[in-house]
Amino acid sequence: MTLPEDRLSNLRRLEAESIHIIREVAAEFRNPVMLYSIGKDSGVMLHLAMKAFYPSKPPFPLLHVDTTWKFRDMITFRDETAKRLGLELLVHTNPEGLEKGIGPFSHGSSLHTHVMKTEALKQALDKYGFDAAFGGARRDEEKSRAKERVFSFRNASHGWDPKNQRPELWNLYNARVSKGESIRAFPLSNWTELDIWQYILTENIPMVPLYFAAKRPVVNRDGMLIMVDDERMEIKPGETVEEKMIRFRTLGCYPLTGAIESNADTLEAIVREMLIARTSERQGRLIDQDESASMEKKKREGYF
Amino acid sequence: MSVAEDFYSAEEAVADYVAAQEQKDQLRFLTCGSVDDGKSTLIGRLLYDTKLIFEDQLAALEKDSRRHGTVGEDIDLALLVDGLEAEREQGITIDVAYRFFATDKRKFIVADTPGHEQYTRNMATGASTADLAVLLVDARHGLMVQTRRHAFIASLLGIRHVVLAVNKIDLVNFSEERFNQIKAEFEQFASGFDFETLQAIPMSARYGDNVTGKSEKMPWFAGPTLLEHLEAVQVGEHELEAPFRFPVQWVNRPNLDFRGYSGTVASGRVKVGDEIVVAGPAKTSRVEKIISPLGEVEAARAGDAVTLTLEDEIDISRGDLLADPAARPDVADQLAAHLIWMSDDALLPGRSYLLKNGTKTVNATVSEIKHKINVNTFEHTAGKTLDLNEIAFCNLTTASPIAFDPYEANRTTGAFILIDRMTNATVGAGMVWFALRRATNIHWQALDVNKAARAEKLGQKPVVLWFTGLSGSGKSTIASIVEKKLHLEGRHTYTLDGDNVRHGLNKDLGFSDADRVENIRRVGEVAKLMTDAGLITLVSFISPFKAERQLVRDMLDDGEFIEIFVDTPIDECRKRDPKGLYAKADRGEIKNFTGIDSPYEAPENPELRIENTGDPEVAAQKVLDLLEQKGLLTNSNFVSHGDYI
C-alpha cells in the first residue's frame, strides 16, 4: 500500500499529465503550433511547454491571433514574454477584417468574434499549414468544453463534430490526420480555474498586470464594467468614466471583457477571492452570454 | 467589498490553504449504467450539493430546465452535465462529460458517460482513466443488459472499485427489500470480476437521498452516503508497485553535450544510478540524471513526466521502452488480447491496422478471433468478424515486435488502440493478455542469396503490377497481353489471377467481406514471395477494398507495388458480362457481387488509371509505357538494392 505522503499531489499530477500531452503532440505531428492568447491559461500552458522540453526549447512557434482590440497591456506582455523565453512568435490579423474595419463597437460582438477570431484563426492555420494547434482551454470552463477530447479532431474546414468524436482511451492519443485535417490539443483539459491560480502561485509565473487589482478608468455599460483602454472607445451620452479598483478574471478584447471590482492585488488575494466567488469566470465575457449553446456553435465553426 | 479588509491579513492563511490543497489526492471516477438510470442527474446533484454551481450557471440552468427539462417544474440537474445541443434536445447523454469538484478531503474528476448502447465506446473512453465506477441501476427495472455490459467493460479495463448505486429508490417507496434484491443479484453476477471493493448504496439522485447527505427516508440503511464513500475509499496505486517502465516519448538533444530521453514513468520507480534495459535490443545502461519539472532530482515514480540521461551512449528513440533489467517486459510480435470494437465498420481479420502501444505505433493485423464474449451471459461464441461494441478475445500479429506487459500487471504498457489506416479513426481498444511467441525466438534466415542477388541474375527489377477493377472490366485480358509482351522481351514474369488462386490456394474462401480480405492478403503474400524471387508479377483481382490494396502495398518495398485501375463503367462491364455473372447476380443467384450488393472502393491515386479504351492492346501499351517511364525496363544487369525507381 502506498503511504499518503508518497502520493503525487494534485498539481504535480496535473502538471505531469499536461507535459505528457505536450510532448506527444511535438513528437507525432509534422508542424504543430501553440496558440498563445496571453491570458492565465496560455501562460500556464507555455510554462509547462518550457518544462516539457528543458533544456531544449519547445520545438514549435507561438501564434497569437490579434483582433487589434486586445488590451494594450496584453500586447506589451506578449512581446516581452516571447523575447524573455526566446521563442518564435507569429502574429496574425485577418486582413479583410482589418480592411473593412471590423470591430466590436461598430459591428457587434458576434460578427467581430467570427471575423477577427474564428476566421482569422483558420486563416493562420491554413497559411502555415499547421496540423496541430495547442489551446489552453479547460473542461471546467464551459459545458461543451467539458465534452471535448484532449486531442480534438477538426475536419479540413476546421469544424468540430461533437456527436462523432474519436474514442480516446488511456493516454494513447490518436494523432493521425489526413491532409488538411488537424488536431486541437488541450493539455489543460483537466485543470480547474483554482488549479491554474494555485499553480501560478506555486511556480511564480509572470502574469499580465490586468489580473491584479488597480485603479483603472471604466464605464458601466449594460451592467458590465468596461475599461476605457484607448481612444476608440466612445463614451455614450449618460455614461461617465470612473476610476475604480478593478481587475479581470479573464482577458480578451477589451470592449467585450467585463472587469470586477476588487482589491486583490497579490496572487494570494486572487486565490482567496476565487474561493468565495459566486459567479463563473465566463460571466465576464460578453460573447458567451448570448445563448446557452453559443460556445458549441462557435466551436463547430472552428473557434477554439 | 466588506471581505476586502481581511484579505491582506489573510495572505498567510491563503498560503496555508494552498499548501493543504496541494496535499489532497485526486480520485478519478465515472458514472455508468443503462440509459436513463440517472447518471447525469447524479453528477448534477453532486456538483450542486458541493456548492460548485455558480450563480450565473444556476440562472442558465433554470432557463434551460424550462426549455429542455424532463422533470416538470423542477430544475433538471442532468442539464448541468449534458452540455451538447443534441443531448439537451433529446434528453440523453451522447458523449462523456468531464466534471470537477472537491471536498475538504479530496479532489474529484468525474466522467459522466452515456448509457445508450450506441455510444458504448464513449463509456469506454471515460472508464479507461478511472479508478472507480459508480454503476447506476434504476430500482424499478433492476439490472439491464447495459448494466452488465458496463460492469464487464469496467472490469476489463481494470477498474477495481465499484459503487452499485440503486437509484430512483424514491419510485419504489424506499424499499429495503428491493434494494437487497438488486444488490444480491449484482453481487452474484459480479462475483467473477474480482473487484476489490463493491459498495451498494440506495439513493435518489433527483432528490438527493444518500448522495451527500444521509437519507431520513431510509433509516434501515447503515452504510455510507455516496460522497462519504468516495472520500474514504482507498484505491491504491498499482502502477507504483509494478516494475519500472518508461516509454520514450521524445529524444531531447539541444546540443552535442546533452542527450536525454523524455517520457512519463508508466510504472514503478527509478533513481540515479539504477540499471535500466532497453526492451528488445536488450542493451543496458545506468541512469545518470533525472530532470523533473522541479529541476534535477534523485528519483522519480510512476506518473512523473521526466527526462532521463544515461551513462552510456546507446541508440534509443521514440517508441522504445526502458525497463528494470530484473523484471523485463515481454517482447513479441504475436499476442493475445481482449478487444473492444468501436467502429461501425466491422473488424476484419487479416486487414492491416495501426496499433499504438505506449509511444510506439506499428502495423498489426488480427490473425484470429478466438471467441466473442456475450456480455450478458459471458458465453463464448464463434465469429469471423467483430461488430460495433462487441468484445472478443483475439490473436494479433504486429509487423515488428513490441514491448509490453499483460494489462493485468500494467494498465499503461498493456493497453493499445487500433487505428483504421484509411479513415484514421480509433476503431479498437485492446488489453494484452499474454505474448504468444517471444520475438527472441524468431530469426529471419539471413540468406546471402537475397532479392537483390536474384533480381540481378534475372537482369530485371521485380515489381508487382496490380490490376484492380470490376468483374468484366478487362483486367485479365490486359494483363495477359502485357505478360506476353514482357515475355517476348525476355522478362521473367508470373500471373496470379482468380483462376489459378481461387481454385487452389484459396479454395477454402468464399465472398464474404472477411473472406475477401483474407483472399487478398494471401495473394499479396504470394506476390511478395514472387517479388523476392525476382519476378515481375501480374496480379488481376477485383480487390474491391482500399485497405487491402494498401496492405499489399505496405508489404512490399517502396516502388514495387504498381496499382493499375482498370476503370470501366459498370454498365459497360454488365454489357460485356463474359461469364454471365452480372445476369446471375441480378437474379439473386450470386450474393456479395462487387458492384451489385458489395461495394467497390476505387483507388484514389493509382499509378495508372486505364479508362476503358475498348481496345485492350492500347491499354496494355499504356502499362508498358509506364514501366518504361519508371525505368523498370532498362536492360540493366546491375540493379543496386533500394534503387528500383
Ligand SMILES: Nc1nc2c(ncn2[C@@H]2O[C@H](COP(=O)(O)OP(=O)(O)OP(=O)(O)O)[C@@H](O)[C@H]2O)c(=O)[nH]1
Ligand atoms: N424519481 C427519480 N427520477 C430520477 C432520479 N434520478 C434521475 N431521475 C430522472 O430520470 C431521468 C433520466 O435521468 P438522466 O440523469 O438523464 O439519466 P442518464 O442515466 O444520465 O441517461 P443517459 O446518460 O442518456 O444514459 C430524468 O428525467 C431524471 O430526472 C431519481 O433518483 N428519482
Ligand SMILES: [Mg+2]
Ligand atoms: Mg446522462
